[in-house]
Amino acid sequence: MSTELILILILVILSLDFILERILDILNRKNWTAKIPKALEGIYDEEKYAKSQSYEKDKHRIGFISSVLSFVATILMIVLGGFAWVDDLVRLYLSNPITLALGFFAVIMMGSSLISFPFSYYSTFVIEEKYGFNRSTLKTFLLDKLKGASISAILGGGLLSLIIWIYTMTTTNFWWMAWALIAFVMVFMSMFYSSLIVPLFNKQTRLEDGELNTAISTFADKVGFKLDNIYVMDGSKRSSKGNAYFSGLGSRKRIVLFDTLIDELSTEEIVAVLAHEIGHYKKKHTLTSIVLSLLQTGIMFYIFSLLIGNISLSEALGTTNHSFHLGLIAFGILYSPISTFLGLGMNVLSRKNEYEADAYAAEHYNSKSLIDGLKKLSVSSLSNLTPHPIYVFFYYSHPTLLQRINAMQGK
Ligand SMILES: [Zn+2]
Numbered sequence: 001m002s003t004e005l006i007l008i009l010i011l012v013i014l015s016l017d018f019i020l021e022r023i024l025d026i027l028n029r030k031n032w033t034a035k036i037p038k039a040l041e042g043i044y045d046e047e048k049y050a051k052s053q054s055y056e057k058d059k060h061r062i063g064f065i066s067s068v069l070s071f072v073a074t075i076l077m078i079v080l081g082g083f084a085w086v087d088d089l090v091r092l093y094l095s096n097p098i099t100l101a102l103g104f105f106a107v108i109m110m111g112s113s114l115i116s117f118p119f120s121y122y123s124t125f126v127i128e129e130k131y132g133f134n135r136s137t138l139k140t141f142l143l144d145k146l147k148g149a150s151i152s153a154i155l156g157g158g159l160l161s162l163i164i165w166i167y168t169m170t171t172t173n174f175w176w177m178a179w180a181l182i183a184f185v186m187v188f189m190s191m192f193y194s195s196l197i198v199p200l201f202n203k204q205t206r207l208e209d210g211e212l213n214t215a216i217s218t219f220a221d222k223v224g225f226k227l228d229n230i231y232v233m234d235g236s237k238r239s240s241k242g243n244a245y246f247s248g249l250g251s252r253k254r255i256v257l258f259d260t261l262i263d264e265l266s267t268e269e270i271v272a273v274l275a276h277e278i279g280h281y282k283k284k285h286t287l288t289s290i291v292l293s294l295l296q297t298g299i300m301f302y303i304f305s306l307l308i309g310n311i312s313l314s315e316a317l318g319t320t321n322h323s324f325h326l327g328l329i330a331f332g333i334l335y336s337p338i339s340t341f342l343g344l345g346m347n348v349l350s351r352k353n354e355y356e357a358d359a360y361a362a363e364h365y366n367s368k369s370l371i372d373g374l375k376k377l378s379v380s381s382l383s384n385l386t387p388h389p390i391y392v393f394f395y396y397s398h399p400t401l402l403q404r405i406n407a408m409q410g411k
Helices: 002-029 048-081 081-093 098-130 138-167 174-196 212-222 259-264 267-282 285-307 312-316 326-365 365-379 389-395 401-408
Strands: 204-206 232-234 242-245 254-258
Touching: 002 048, 002 312, 002 326, 002 389, 048 098, 081 098, 081 326, 098 138, 098 326, 138 174, 174 242, 174 285, 212 232, 212 267, 232 259, 242 267, 242 285, 254 259, 254 267, 254 389, 259 267, 259 365, 267 285, 267 326, 267 365, 285 326, 312 326, 326 365, 326 389, 326 401
Parallel strands: 232 254
Antiparallel strands: 204 232, 242 254
């Protein structure tokens, strides 16, 4: 492919992606109404409903500004040769392909953090604050940013260095060796995420003995789910929104409840939510999604290995230097339609899995408690309960609350 063609493709892909995002947004906004829709009567009262609509609008406004800004910034970086300029700048000080790539991405990441920081700050301390969700202090917020950046620098930087090293050693075996490396890290992280990464951000303590612990253990025993790790996490440190999740594989598996969930839901409702999570495990959803992401990563590395040797990728971004990192950026954009497409497939599968986990909870525990629990969580977090179906198709990993209730009630 010629340099011009690649450049045109890159600009077309970025623009189409931006246009698609705007269309989906407009569709979704069509479903905003001032009056409470029939389907939501009994879930939202008038006042809460009005609040949920204005929360949606506030989030939408800031999301719109930030996505326009990042679209314009990316296009300008490409047409004005910004990436090439950063590459030249870093080349003044570094020459080894690994340190060069690390230096390059350090500059790019700092630039992009500078753009995204005000939005993140505004979302937390203005929007979330206004609706009473924010519990984060400025100190926690800044520390989170710092820790997040350090983790991506160490983990991302380490992986990138290893991948470039593999590439310089072997171009023919590159794709599967890089794939094996990423596969190892993905499996390792899914097993140790809760014990290695989460503690950097939150405190997790074992759930104390008592009514809730007994209820959960009794249910787990009944369905033959071996469970010795129930943890409570201080989610209230950042937000009043409740949550629960399941992590790890095999003997490393653990269930984590946010303290905010325990405050808000009754014992039966919490057990029902956990029954849903156990349903995911029993139906092997966790395992399937790891295997599928591994497959996708393999496909991506294979295509990447076919293209990365082509200097036109770097040239399209405005430089005559054949550089791995510029090739990586160009490839990332060229590959994005494929990853969007695969992502859609993953969302379809994930929504199907959610119905299955709900059905599992309904069969082995009871659907009423799950429905009540899900309602409470949706209402207290002011969820948008009437998103546009096409918007749901593209973005939602979970069916909407109404769809889930209908499915559980056999409608
Ligand atoms: Zn689920």
